[in-house]
Amino acid sequence: TVLNINEFSLTQLAHQTLQTVKEKAIQRGVQLSMDLQVIPGRDRFRADPKRLKQILLNLLTNAIKFTPETGKVILRIWIEGNTAVFQVEDTGIGIPEHQQHLLFQKFQQLDTSYRREYEGIGLGLALTKQLVELHRGGIEVESTVGVGSIFTVWLPCQTVTSTT
DSSP states (O other), X not given: OOOOOEEEEHHHHHHHHHHHHHHHHHHHTOEEEEEEESOTTXXXXXXXXXXXXXXXXXXXXXXXXXXXXXXXXXXXXXXXXXXXXXXXXXXXXXXXXXXXXXTTSTXXXXXXXXXXXXXXXXXXXXXXXXXXXXXXXXXXXXXXXXXXXXXXXXXXXXXXXXXX
């Protein structure tokens, strides 16, 4: 996979991404919100916007899928120095600590009861981690069973390299 680095608005990307998952959240009865902590007009960032949107979609879709009706999913975005930070927090079912190391491995679903209740083949988070690492970034999860999860992604601003 090759990154197509462009400059874009984090605010615009965040709004487009939330719009994409809004209907799914409504269908599941999940409250979807955004906490955008960037200054309008000063939210320009360089990365692969298509891949970044895919990262956010994977995280938001999972959060919505594993959050019960009347639960909440929040997308937070802020800048720390030269790094954009994206956080998806949910009030979902949570992930047992002893299974968290499996989250980013291909074709892993946590256990058979989850597989029956929640569709999926176990590629979303593995792909997400791969795309984050392609940007030289990092991803981590904090989770408590019955309380919810917080996925945090750090992406450094990418430099545009000349091919001439």
